[in-house]
Amino acid sequence: MxxxxxxxxxxxxxxxxxxxxxxxxxxxxxxxxxxxxxxxxxxxxxxxxxxxxxxxxxxxxxxxxxxxxxxxxxxxxxxxxxxxxxxxxxxxxxxxxxxxxxxxxxxxxxxxxxxxxxxxxxxxxSELREDLPAEVRRMEGYFRMAERIISKAQEQGIDVGNAPELLNQTKEAYRTVLEDIKAKDFAKAKEDIEKARELKAQLDDALRGIREELAYANADKIVNAFLERGAKGIEVAQEVIAKANETGANVTELQERLDAFQAVYDEVKGMADEGNYTGALDVMKENREAIGEFYKAMEFIKRKAHEREVQERMKDVKKFLREMYGRLTKDGKALRELHRKGVDTRRAELQLRTAMQEFRFGVELLKRGRPMEAKAHFAIALDLTHRVEEFILWHG
Structure with missing residues (x-):
């Protein structure tokens, strides 16, 4: 035994x-x-x-x-x-x-x-076979972004240093990794991906410096855009707080974020009024956290507002679906027109495609008799549609 x-x-x-x-x-x-x-x-x-x-x-x-x-x-x-x-x-x-x-x-x-x-x-x-190809594919978007930054800086006469050479070297390094993967030489792919990542880290540093140069070269535009958007955000937040106080709702956190943002906004505006845009930009950079927290709160408010809008408009479902389909179609045409004029519409196009997808999900859920789940998808579609329409208005 x-x-x-x-x-x-x-x-x-x-x-x-x-x-x-x-x-x-x-x-x-x-x-x-x-x-x-x-x-x-x-x-x-x-x-x-x-x-x-x-x-x-x-x-x-x-x-x-x-x-x-x-x-x-x-x-x-x-x-x-x-x-x-x-x-x-x-x-x-x-x-x-x-x-x-x-x-x-x-x-x-x-x-x-x-x-x-x-x-x-x-x-x-298995990791090499699955993760590396995905990493290489993600780099396509990164390279497009890098090209835009370098090109814009060169147009404005900003010294981009060796960034173009680093970009080409990094592209070539990732192409080599892709060739290794196609040849199923995973040992070499693992070795080459490390070289590619090292080059990307160098390119990241170069792009960071160029972006900073671009920011200061366009400080007036960045600061004015911040002030315009910030004024709208403050107005919306004040309205929400006023309505909440009437109903006795607790908006302490929103009030704290608004107060912190308001202090930054006032300081930036004061410098901008004096023509000190680089100083105003420095204040914005130093207070990234307060600005970010405020806009997170605003995104939450917008999402809840869209949910309430969907709830109200779905009292007449057929009318709501017709209006949404019409808006999505109209926005698609407007983006195509902006693209023909040379406007970079890729982000807005992605938002619109996602909105259409969410809209279709909602319609399908309605057909299956699941209206509550459908409303959640419609709210997302509505939020993205608003973003696309803001983009169209801004560039129209």
Whole structure:
């Protein structure tokens, strides 16, 4: 019974040792049950022989894998590989000395570390196959943004330094990664992606400096836009607080955010009135947190307002759906016209497509008799439609 349990442990361990997608070269090892009359010492020796045979194949596979990859010294894969090698050597030494018990103990321990190592390698390979292509695809939008920043700065006579060269080098580096992936050379892809990321970090630094130069070169426009938008935000917040006070609702947090924003707004406006736009811009940069918190609160208010608007307008569902469809269609035409005039409409187009998608979701949910869920999607569609229409009015 004792040796039957040992055989079961070995069978389970070896059977689960190599993850899916990896296999041993030779699986013809004889594992037929042994005659019960055999002596324990013979059983022990035969089990040890099976373990040594399995370890030889596993170490060969692991050595081949490790020879083709580069890992940091603190890698858990490397840690398990080194432990597996250590226990394998101890198992082989014990076997040569006829110490079959320690051959089995050390051999099973080595198998465990090989199993963990190979499973980690499988997960790492899966990560390279899935995550790297996604990262490369995301870079397309980043490169378009970088090109716009560099181009705009050059148009305004701002020194962009080596940013154009860094941009081209980073593009080329990510193209190399994509070629590695297509060739299924994941070891090289892992190496090349690190180079690409290093170049991107350098490009990020260069773009950060250019954006700052652009901001100060256009300080008057940025500050005036902030003041115009801020005045509307303050007016809306004051109206909301006044109505809330009438009903006894607690708007303490909104009042605190409004007070903090109002103080920043007044300081920026005072400097702008004196023509000190760079100073006003500095105040805005120093108070990013207060400005951001105020606008978060405003977004929440707008969302709730749109939900109430949907609730009210859905009293006549057919009319609401006709009006929404008409607005979406009209906004699409307006964006196409702005695009023909040279306006960058990509963000607004994405918002409009998302609004259309949310609108369709809402219609489908209505058909399924789920009006409450439909209202949530309509509220999102309405919010995005308002944003698109603000963009159209701004650039019209």
């Amino acid at each position: 004792k040796w039957l349990k040992v055989w079961l442990v070995i069978g389970l361990l070896v059977g689960s040792l190599v993850p899916a997608g990896l296999s041993l070269a030779d699986e013809g090892t004889n594992t037929e049950p042994l005659p019960p009359e055999m002596e324990n010492v013979t059983q022990e020796q035969i089990i040890a022989e099976h373990i040594v045979d399995a370890l030889t194949k596993l170490s060969s596979m692991a050595d081949g894998i490790m020879a083709n990859i580069t890992l940091p010294e603190n890698s858990t894969i490397m840690e398990h590989y080194e432990l597996a090698t250590q226990y394998k050597e101890e198992a082989l030494k014990a076997y040569d000395e006829g110490d079959y018990y320690n051959t089995i103990i050390n051999g099973l321990t080595a198998m465990h570390h090989y199993r963990v190592m190979l499973q980690s390698m499988k997960e790492r390979r």
